[in-house]
Amino acid sequence: MSASRPPKMVRVRSSLSRQMASTEGGRTVGEAERMANTALAAQRDQALRTLAATVQRLDALCAAGAPGTEPQVYALGTALLDIAGFIDIGPFYEAAYSLCDISDRMTERGAWSWPAVAVHARALTLILAEGCRVSEASAQLLAGLRAVSAHVAES
Template sequence: MSEPRTFKIKSTLARQMKDPGGRQVRDLERQAVAQLETHRDDAMATVGETLATLEALCAEAPARAGPQVYALASSIVDLAGYFDTGPLFEAAYSLCEISDRMIQADTWHWPSVQVHAQALRLILAGGCRTGRTSDTLLAGLRSITQTR
């Protein structure tokens, strides 16, 4: 029987990584963030459309819409998470939290959802900026979340 032989194969990537130069991680991160920001307006428009769907659902107030409300709020959280949206992310997450609790308890309270939808609309209209208004809105949403 013959002895096994080991071959070392150098890939193109391994050779390139040994070469001096290249880009630094912080520069790549800065470039990625700048590239992502070019999509912010489209993402916020999608958030506005999702919010309009949520508001229409609130107007109808069907008996069993918990999963739909959760899916809409989760969609807003998903988009808001990619950008610095501060209070928008928090308000949408709060809506996910209360809708999940109401689904689990099998009790639905549309006014709580409506207040979240209105707060989301105000935060979106305000450019998702953190300030006294958004802090007050989020404090109100937290009080709703604690009682539900």
């Protein structure tokens, strides 16, 4: 019986492996984060313009109060949420979430209240005008929206 030897490994040196070995590669995590933040900041202004236009559409829906347009409120609310989550603007995101919540509840119950939607549209406008910053004013607006949401939940 002969003893078997383990297979012999042969390393093949391709031109790609030589190129990869001779050049420095990659970025530090800090560099990657700075690059990502710079790219995100470049999109922030456009995102804020899109949010403002969407809130204007919401205001127009509230002003018209036309029957059958209620589902559009939820669609606009989710569009606001998507963008607000992308650029991380806390108070605006919370107000948009509240809009979606009340819209869903009112639709589910078949008891629609355009004034509740209008309050949310106005709060979103004010938060945008304030630069979407966390402040005493935004905290008060959000507290008011929570009260509207609680009222809708009770109705």
